[in-house]
Amino acid sequence: MVGRCNRCGGCCRSINLLGRGRWLRRAARYERMVAEAPEFARFRPAGRGDQGFLLFDCALLGDDHLCTAHDTRPALCRNYPSKSLYYRGGRLPDDCGYAFRAATFRDVLFGRKPRKPADFSAVLRREIQQDKDTQT
Ligand code: SF4
Ligand code: SF4
Numbered sequence: 001m002v003g004r005c006n007r008c009g010g011c012c013r014s015i016n017l018l019g020r021g022r023w024l025r026r027a028a029r030y031e032r033m034v035a036e037a038p039e040f041a042r043f044r045p046a047g048r049g050d051q052g053f054l055l056f057d058c059a060l061l062g063d064d065h066l067c068t069a070h071d072t073r074p075a076l077c078r079n080y081p082s083k084s085l086y087y088r089g090g091r092l093p094d095d096c097g098y099a100f101r102a103a104t105f106r107d108v109l110f111g112r113k114p115r116k117p118a119d120f121s122a123v124l125r126r127e128i129q130q131d132k133d134t135q136t
Contacts, residue, residue: 002101015055
């Protein structure tokens with residue numbers, strides 16, 4: 001994941017919700033979810049996306065695009081955007097400042113700070129000297 005939040009509020013509108021590991025398709029499933037976890041009542045049905053999944057808008061998004069319940073927002077908001085969104089086939093809102101970026105072989109190979117190779121001659125010289133010192 002690269003980038004940073006530009007506070008566009010896009011992730012609080014037209015969102016898909018997961019219920020038992022699946023994107024919600026049926027209103028009845030959403031209603032059961034709210035009955036089980038009332039914190040989901042903040043998400044109001046707002047139509048259906050291209051793939052047939054239900055879309056929700058959060059009622060707690062302020063006019064300034066900021067969350068009005070920031071301190072008590074649910075885990076799905078706190079962890080957004082998570083890598084699991086990518087692995088579940090989700091996508092980020094168009095204006096989102098974050099982007100998914102796959103690690104390439106070069107990233108893995110050169111991404112870490114190269115370690116300075118050990119100076120074996122210096123270590124050997126030091127140990128030979130220590131041996132000499134203990135024998136005298
Ligand atoms: S609770 Fe806050 S962060 Fe979560 S969707 Fe609503 S407005 Fe956005
Ligand atoms: S869509 Fe992305 S940039 Fe916009 S508020 Fe959500 S995390 Fe931040």
